[in-house]
Amino acid sequence: MYVFTRDDFKDIAGYDQVGRALRELVREGQLLKVGYGVYTKALKNSITGKIIPTSPGGSSAIIVEALERLNVSYRFDGATTDYSCGNSTQVPATVQIKTSSRFKRILTVGKSTLNG
Numbered sequence: 001m002y003v004f005t006r007d008d009f010k011d012i013a014g015y016d017q018v019g020r021a022l023r024e025l026v027r028e029g030q031l032l033k034v035g036y037g038v039y040t041k042a043l044k045n046s047i048t049g050k051i052i053p054t055s056p057g058g059s060s061a062i063i064v065e066a067l068e069r070l071n072v073s074y075r076f077d078g079a080t081t082d083y084s085c086g087n088s089t090q091v092p093a094t095v096q097i098k099t100s101s102r103f104k105r106i107l108t109v110g111k112s113t114l115n116g
Contacts (some may be wrong), residue, residue, distance in 0.1 A: 002055040040066075041051050070105070094112070
């Protein structure tokens, strides 16, 4: 599990106190903010010096895990579906994800964005 929400800490401290702690960890580079109230573990890339997610699946895996944590139904679309169903041998460059039109949150990890 690499994604967590602010609500995961509601039994430890108050809403504002948790928010301050999470903002401090984001500032220090130990966390990445994925979206409103959604965070992931992070580390500093030794080559580029940029903060990246620790998930071995990369940005797309973080966005999918965030959707699952938020109980949002989603489906893969386009070339991602064709590849996973065996209709194509080309590996998609980006994962295309479709959600309900009612889901308005913006989830961003690096250059991967959902609803942005």
